[in-house]
Amino acid sequence: MKNRMPIVLLVLAVLGCLAPLAGLYPVFLMKGLCFALFACAFNLLIGYTGLLSFGHAAFFGTAGYVAGHFVKVWGWSPELGIILGAATSAGLGWLIGGLAIRRQGIYFAMITLALSQMLYFVCLQVPVTGAEDGMQGIPRGHLFGFIDLSSDLTLYYVVLAIFLAGYGLLQRVVNSPFGQVLKAIRENESRVLSLGYDVDRHKLLAFVLSAGLAGVAGATKTIVLGFETLTDVSWEMSGEVVLMTLVGGMGTLLGPVVGAFVIVSLQNYLADKVGAWVQVIIGSAFVLCVLALRKGIVGTIAARLQPKAINA
Amino acid sequence: MKQANKMKLSLVAGLLLSGISGFAAAADKDAGGISDGAVKIGVLTDMSGLYADLGGRGSVEAAKMAVEDFGGKVLGKPIEVLSADHQNKADIGANIAREWYDRQGVDMITDAMNSAVALATAKLTAEKKRILIANGAGSTKLTNEECTPYTVHYAYDTYAMAKGTAGTVAKQGGKSWYFLTADYAFGQSLQADAAKAVKAAGGEVLGEVKHPLNAADFSSFILQAQASKAKVVGLADAGGDIVNAIKAANEFGLTKDQTLAGLLVMITDVNSLGLPTAQGLLLTEGWYWDLNDETRKFGKRFFEKMKKMPTMVQAGVYSATTTYLKAIQAAGTDNADAVMAEMKKTKINDMFAKNGHVRQDGRMVHDMYLMQVKKPAESKYPWDYYNVKATIPGDEAYQPMSESRCAFAKKS
Numbered sequence: 276m277k278n279r280m281p282i283v284l285l286v287l288a289v290l291g292c293l294a295p296l297a298g299l300y301p302v303f304l305m306k307g308l309c310f311a312l313f314a315c316a317f318n319l320l321i322g323y324t325g326l327l328s329f330g331h332a333a334f335f336g337t338a339g340y341v342a343g344h345f346v347k348v349w350g351w352s353p354e355l356g357i358i359l360g361a362a363t364s365a366g367l368g369w370l371i372g373g374l375a376i377r378r379q380g381i382y383f384a385m386i387t388l389a390l391s392q393m394l395y396f397v398c399l400q401v402p403v404t405g406a407e408d409g410m411q412g413i414p415r416g417h418l419f420g421f422i423d424l425s426s427d428l429t430l431y432y433v434v435l436a437i438f439l440a441g442y443g444l445l446q447r448v449v450n451s452p453f454g455q456v457l458k459a460i461r462e463n464e465s466r467v468l469s470l471g472y473d474v475d476r477h478k479l480l481a482f483v484l485s486a487g488l489a490g491v492a493g494a495t496k497t498i499v500l501g502f503e504t505l506t507d508v509s510w511e512m513s514g515e516v517v518l519m520t521l522v523g524g525m526g527t528l529l530g531p532v533v534g535a536f537v538i539v540s541l542q543n544y545l546a547d548k549v550g551a552w553v554q555v556i557i558g559s560a561f562v563l564c565v566l567a568l569r570k571g572i573v574g575t576i577a578a579r580l581q582p583k584a585i586n587a
Numbered sequence: 588m589k590q591a592n593k594m595k596l597s598l599v600a601g602l603l604l605s606g607i608s609g610f611a612a613a614a615d616k617d618a619g620g621i622s623d624g625a626v627k628i629g630v631l632t633d634m635s636g637l638y639a640d641l642g643g644r645g646s647v648e649a650a651k652m653a654v655e656d657f658g659g660k661v662l663g664k665p666i667e668v669l670s671a672d673h674q675n676k677a678d679i680g681a682n683i684a685r686e687w688y689d690r691q692g693v694d695m696i697t698d699a700m701n702s703a704v705a706l707a708t709a710k711l712t713a714e715k716k717r718i719l720i721a722n723g724a725g726s727t728k729l730t731n732e733e734c735t736p737y738t739v740h741y742a743y744d745t746y747a748m749a750k751g752t753a754g755t756v757a758k759q760g761g762k763s764w765y766f767l768t769a770d771y772a773f774g775q776s777l778q779a780d781a782a783k784a785v786k787a788a789g790g791e792v793l794g795e796v797k798h799p800l801n802a803a804d805f806s807s808f809i810l811q812a813q814a815s816k817a818k819v820v821g822l823a824d825a826g827g828d829i830v831n832a833i834k835a836a837n838e839f840g841l842t843k844d845q846t847l848a849g850l851l852v853m854i855t856d857v858n859s860l861g862l863p864t865a866q867g868l869l870l871t872e873g874w875y876w877d878l879n880d881e882t883r884k885f886g887k888r889f890f891e892k893m894k895k896m897p898t899m900v901q902a903g904v905y906s907a908t909t910t911y912l913k914a915i916q917a918a919g920t921d922n923a924d925a926v927m928a929e930m931k932k933t934k935i936n937d938m939f940a941k942n943g944h945v946r947q948d949g950r951m952v953h954d955m956y957l958m959q960v961k962k963p964a965e966s967k968y969p970w971d972y973y974n975v976k977a978t979i980p981g982d983e984a985y986q987p988m989s990e991s992r993c994a995f996a997k998k999s
Contacts, residue, residue, distance in 0.1 A: 302685050306678065399771045399800060406772035408726050409677055409703040411733055412710050496678070501710060504677040504703040542679055543686075547671035551634040551644070554674070 280446050283529065284439065291435045301431040302499065307539045308438040309496035314519040314531030315445050316488035321517070322526035323449055324481045325461030329384040329513050330371065330391025331489055334364040336508030337394065338490030339497035340404055343413040346498065353416045353424060353498045357437070360494030361487050367394075368486020369479070376478045379464075388510065395508045409504035413497060430499060437495055441488050446528055448484065457481055518557075522564045524571025533573050621921045626666045628654070628908060629687045631680055631708065632698040632723060634672035637826055640855040642700040642723040645893050645901040646670075650697060652888070653908035661915050669693060673704050680704035681711055688715040694921050695720060697741075697907050698900070702726035706733050713737045716923050720911060722903040725851065727776075727986060730950045734993035737923055738949045739930065742903030742939075743873040747955055747984040749777045749823070749850040751871035754784035755957045755977050756819055756848055761869075762790040765817035767808055767832055769824035770797040777850050778823040793817045801827060805835035813841050819869075825851045830860055837864050854898050857972050862963040865972075871984075872956050874899035874939055875973055881938040886970075896970040906939030907951075943981065946988065948996035952981040 291308075295301045313335055320326040338360030346356040375386040398404045405411065415424040424430045448454050456477050459467045468474050497503045506512060515538065523534020541560065545553045568575045630650050632642040647670040654666045669687065673680030681704070687693035688711070696712065699705035700723030712719040713735035721729055721738065725745040729738055753764070764785050768774040774797070782792050796811045809832070812820045820841065822829050829849055836847055849856075852870040876886030876896045885905070889897040897905075914929040915921050935943035935951070943953035958973035966972065991997060 300686055300690060302682060302689075306682060396799075402772065407702060408706055408728055408772075411706045411728075500678050500681055500707070502677060502681070502703075502707045504707075506676045506678065506703075542674065542676075543682055546673065546679060546683055547669060551639065551672060553672055554635050 280450065284443055284446065287442065287532075288435075288439055291439070292432075295428060295431055301427040303539075303543060305427075305431055305434045305499045306496065306543075307536045308434050309492045309499065310516075310519065310539050311532040311535040312438050312441045312495075313489050313492035314516055314523065314535040315442060315528070316485045316492065317516045318520050318525055318528075318531045319445055319448065319457075319481060319485045319488070321520060322530075323454060323461060324457045324478060326376075326478065326482070327380075327384045327517075328375070328387045328482070328485070329510070329517070330387035330389075330394075331485075331516050332508050332510065332512035333371065333391035333394045334368055334486040334489040335493035335496075335512060335516075336398065336503070336505075337367055338364040338493040339503040339507050340398065340410060342494035343410045343497045343503045344403055346416060347410070347413045352418065352420050354418055357491060357494040357498065360497075361490035364490025364493070365483050365487030368483045368490075372479050372482030372486065376475055376482065388513070391508070391513060392510060395505070395510070398505060398508050404503075404505075407505060409502050411502045413501045413503070415498060415501065424498075434495055434499060437491065441491055442528070442532070445488070449528065453477070453480075518561055520571075522561060522571055524568075524574030524577070527571070527573045527577060530571050530573035534571065537572070621662055621664045621915070623692060625664055625692075626661055626912070626915060626921055627687075627691060627693045627695075628666065628668050628911070629684070629691075629693040629696045630668060630670040630698050630904065631673055631684060631696050631700075631704065632670065633675050633700045636675045638675070638700045638723060640858075640895070641853055641898050642698050642900045642904070645889070645895065645897060646698040646700075646723070646904045648892055649889065649897065649901045649905040650908045652892075653905045653912070657909060657912045661912050662919065666912065673701070675701050675704070677701075677703040677707045681707040684708045684711055685715075688712075688717055694718065694923070695911055697721075697911075698723045698904050700724060700900070702728070705729060709733060709735055709738045718911065718923050718926060720907040722907060723900045730946075730948045731986075731992040734948050734996060736949075736995060737927065739907070739927075739945055739951055740949055741907045741951045742899050743955070744950070744985070745773070745777055745851060746780050746986045747873070748871045749780040750784040750986075751955045751957060751979045751984045752848050752850055752869060753781035753821060754788050754983070755871075755979055756846075756869055757785045757788035757790035759977070761819040761846060761848070763817045764790060764792050764819050764821050765812050765815040766792065766795040766821045766823050767805075767812055768795055768797050769828055770799050773825070774823045778821070781821055781823065781850050798824070798828070798832075802831070805832050806839065808832070809835045809839045809841055812836075813839065813845070817845065819846050819848050822847060822849045822852075826856075830856055833860055833868065834864060842867055853900075854896070854970075854972060857960055858970075862961060862966055862972065865960045866962045868960040869976070870958050870960070871979070872899050872958050872973070873953065874902045875956060875958065875975070876902070877971065877973070878956070878975070885938045890970075902939050906935070906937050909937060910935055946996070948988065948991050948993040950985055952985050954981050955979040955984040 317331050341363045342356035342360035345351040371390045519534040519538050520531045524530030630647045632646050634643045650668050671683045695718040697720045699721040702724045705721045705724030719738050721740050722742040727744045727746045729740045766778045768778045793815045796808050798808050848869040857865045886896050914926045918925040918929040931945045940953035945951045957977040959976050
């Protein structure tokens, strides 16, 4: 399994490079990549550590607002905006995670939900976010001060690079000894504790990593689209990322990527074809996945390809 | 077991295929403009959420009716109407708009329900040099901080709604006010605009109480409003909040000696509340189907198709589409700059507006109406909801140019 890792990354990179040339719309692809990275980050918690965070939108949205504000008002270049956004989210993750990991299961989920809802109302109230009008007109600017990002294609390859870096990092983390401990925590927490590992520190680190990467995704999305709105910090967004991960297959590295693209393309491409039915169709797709594809799209395919594999 | 697996596989294949066919359909290029053979109008709206009744399918139908009435062709080229559900998410809305502009050659987007979607689309529209005629969104930012030379804000805005109601009611004798305000930027700006109008008309504001967004229980707020003994209680909120506030006011008997004034109430809100609850409520509308013969004629035609009377947003979409097509005809091109210049110099006279005009900052200025919701006994037929209390001239209702914060319009 391990020696296949670089191959998967390479295939993703090649596919990613070719996608816009095949006539797919670059802005749509960028949005898909941002959500894919967001879902991958979320998957590190739910799929590999067994922690269901129901407040991940807080990290996604906060990074977006922070990056947007500094790029728009302070004139920072986009890469600094993204770094600062991600750092803020990681910090926030340390705070929220630090509190939430003290409880387990449903209580953990509720604490993350409650704290992210608090953040939602902060975003609704503070003047810099523009409340329900959103933070608008964030310029794409120049990467490192000299690469003009106003062309969709240039920006696309930058976003692709960010996504691949994030995906590569997650792949590395999951397959490291640290990742093994996370999986062990998922399977049997008390056993890990009895083996002498500091479970809380591992959980917290996973949480911070996940929050930081969700922040990278959120900040990148803000740069791509040029605005940030309350949608990204709302609980619906936290739910959507759960949906993406489940549809794609949680606990598989590729699953969230597939799930994110399925959901984003359903939302985008059905919007002008079926009108009001979009939500119903997305809902049915979710029900179908839960009923027929317990392991998600990628999980099911992987299980069919090698029936004896325990960890896909 | 094998069969079950096969079924699962075919499901996967089906899901993937549906994704692929979506890509394929979106990938066929065809650039727009009359030079490319068609004028394309995109109706970007909310079809499934909270604003679906205000705009939604009705807006799409209204745009289609306008195209039909125009003869289906402009300058000899066909007119197409596209529509999409942005699901109240700015990123989905902006992505659709972007793709419409880049790939489908859409020339004009209208409705643009939801302020965040409208503002995001406005930026994009200016970047791509097309035209946005916002009807569903209410934010005054569209013609102030975030104004562009390519935006027209058509049916209403929150300033005109708040000022129209507060100023006119105060002039007609409702001098003392108390505000029930949604506790975020939108509610506060609504209240500030209304309070200013009340004071300008010689009235006074006795106090205010703020409630959180999407509050479940309004009883304590209503009791405070009652205790204030103000003649008029102004509701500076919208959507579900205003509906709940009106219901609670009714249950607590506030409406017996005080009058409720909604600063942003739509006919769809009145329809969902029902006349027994909403009766006596004062509000401002930009258009009403039962104003005169012309509006009634449009209303009845619309009703036959949608089984609902049109809202001001839907009527606005009809009028905006017609205005846009007329401007293309007059300018002889669908070039956005030329069409915009034409729209800004021609008066709008149709069933929606009398002597309406598009100002430099993109604000379409037209008369507004102060309405009072009828008592159930006065309502003679379905959708017979309002008594017209006053007509507010457009120049009084809308924010004057002297207060405009629109940078480019100030310069010119």
